[in-house]
Amino acid sequence: MADQKDDVTRIPAKPEADERLGVLRGEIDELDLRIVELLNRRASCSLEVGRIKRGAGDCIFKPVRERQVMERLLVHADSLPERHLRAIYREIFSSSRHLQRPQQVAYLGPEGTFSYFAGIEFLGHSADYIPQNDLEGVFRAVSTGEAELGIVPLENSLHGTVGQSLDLFLRFGVSIQSELFCKISHNVLGMGTSLADVRRVYSHPQPLAQCARWLRANMPNAVLVPVESTAAAAARVQNEPDAAAIGHVRLGDIFGLNVLARGVEDLPDNWTRFVVIGIGGESGGGRDKTSLLFTLPDKPGALSGVLDVFARHGVNMKKLESRPMRSEKWKYVFFVDVECDLERGEYASALAEMRERCHTVRILGCYPAGPSLDVSADLGADGPE
Numbered sequence: 029m030a031d032q033k034d035d036v037t038r039i040p041a042k043p044e045a046d047e048r049l050g051v052l053r054g055e056i057d058e059l060d061l062r063i064v065e066l067l068n069r070r071a072s073c074s075l076e077v078g079r080i081k082r083g084a085g086d087c088i089f090k091p092v093r094e095r096q097v098m099e100r101l102l103v104h105a106d107s108l109p110e111r112h113l114r115a116i117y118r119e120i121f122s123s124s125r126h127l128q129r130p131q132q133v134a135y136l137g138p139e140g141t142f143s144y145f146a147g148i149e150f151l152g153h154s155a156d157y158i159p160q161n162d163l164e165g166v167f168r169a170v171s172t173g174e175a176e177l178g179i180v181p182l183e184n185s186l187h188g189t190v191g192q193s194l195d196l197f198l199r200f201g202v203s204i205q206s207e208l209f210c211k212i213s214h215n216v217l218g219m220g221t222s223l224a225d226v227r228r229v230y231s232h233p234q235p236l237a238q239c240a241r242w243l244r245a246n247m248p249n250a251v252l253v254p255v256e257s258t259a260a261a262a263a264r265v266q267n268e269p270d271a272a273a274i275g276h277v278r279l280g281d282i283f284g285l286n287v288l289a290r291g292v293e294d295l296p297d298n299w300t301r302f303v304v305i306g307i308g309g310e311s312g313g314g315r316d317k318t319s320l321l322f323t324l325p326d327k328p329g330a331l332s333g334v335l336d337v338f339a340r341h342g343v344n345m346k347k348l349e350s351r352p353m354r355s356e357k358w359k360y361v362f363f364v365d366v367e368c369d370l371e372r373g374e375y376a377s378a379l380a381e382m383r384e385r386c387h388t389v390r391i392l393g394c395y396p397a398g399p400s401l402d403v404s405a406d407l408g409a410d411g412p413e
């Protein structure tokens with residue numbers, strides 16, 4: 029009772045509340061003008077930075093610098109939650125890059141795939157996203173200059189490497205400029221309203237595998253049909269009322285489908301690591317990871333010799349993967365991720381030793397360790413902090 033009484037006494041009477049609202053809105057109007065004035069000034073600076081970079085033939089996207097800007101500002105996040113500040117700055121950077129040079133970002137389409145949402149979540153809405161039919165199209169668009177950047181899935185925390193992406197690095201001279209980790213969650217979407225009416229379930233083979241147990245338990249009679257992508261699955265389902273697609277929850281809005289079941293992945297901690305590819309990259313400090321590939325002479329101890337170089341120089345290897353060389357059967361190329369910037373002076377002798385031991389060494393990119401983003405969030409269902 030006492031609480032209720034307190035609540036009542038705390039609410040100002042209507043005329044008083046209206047007056048206070050008026051004052052607060054006046055303040056918001058004033059602050060908005062100042063924010064826009066500052067954003068305009070920021071845009072002018074960015075345009076000039078862009079002119080300097082273009083004059084020097086430098087790349088526009090500088091993920092290290094963006095991370096530094098963000099980290100400096102996050103210290104000051106106060107009433108504004110960190111997640112909101114990050115979202116606002118994602119769009120400020122996106123606009124800033126676009127002002128310097130409109131950015132085309134190639135991704136595995138169509139619109140609505142996880143690659144598409146990863147791109148938007150990381151690079152913002154001011155970029156032009158160009159869908160490609162396959163991963164090869166993404167690499168080709170970047171290497172021919174049709175797109176300045178590309179977004180490519182590299183590995184999944186449950187299912188391992190996307191072999192095709194690694195293989196494409198062998199065919200195209202693109203580099204890794206940045207990485208990001210995306211939480212993936214799957215949903216069943218269809219034109220109907222009940223799972224019981226669904227006879228066929230379409231999706232990309234990866235999501236079908238990631239939801240296999242749930243599907244067996246909850247839709248035992250549905251036939252599973254692999255298709256090119258989650259978004260292609262959603263497009264099909266638009267014309268098939270007795271079918272459903274598995275994919276991102278926002279495919280529902282894009283294709284006018286109902287969400288029949290949410291979070292249907294067998295293991296909830298499902299993450300995909302994407303990389304942003306481009307031509308060249310950012311130089312200088314602040315890069316804390318390197319991806320590289322190498323090939324070895326066919327003799328005992330060749331691989332352990334390279335691993336020994338890493339160990340002696342204090343280089344922490346995060347990942348080692350071998351793939352067929354393709355140009356020569358039963359020969360392999362090794363892909364490695366290490367936790368340092370191998371192009372820094374202090375690693376020059378380690379690299380020189382590696383080159384002595386390997387047939388070829390190619391640095392695919394030195395870049396900042398990527399953020400973890402929840403691209404699965406349904407914006408509509410996104411509650412307060």
Ligand SMILES: O=C(O)C(=O)C[C@]1(C(=O)O)C=C[C@@H](O)C=C1
Binds near residue numbers: 088097120125
């Ligand atoms: O510092 C730069 O190089 C800029 O181009 C500016 C800026 C920014 O808006 O802060 C824009 C794009 C880069 O990716 C990094 C930062």
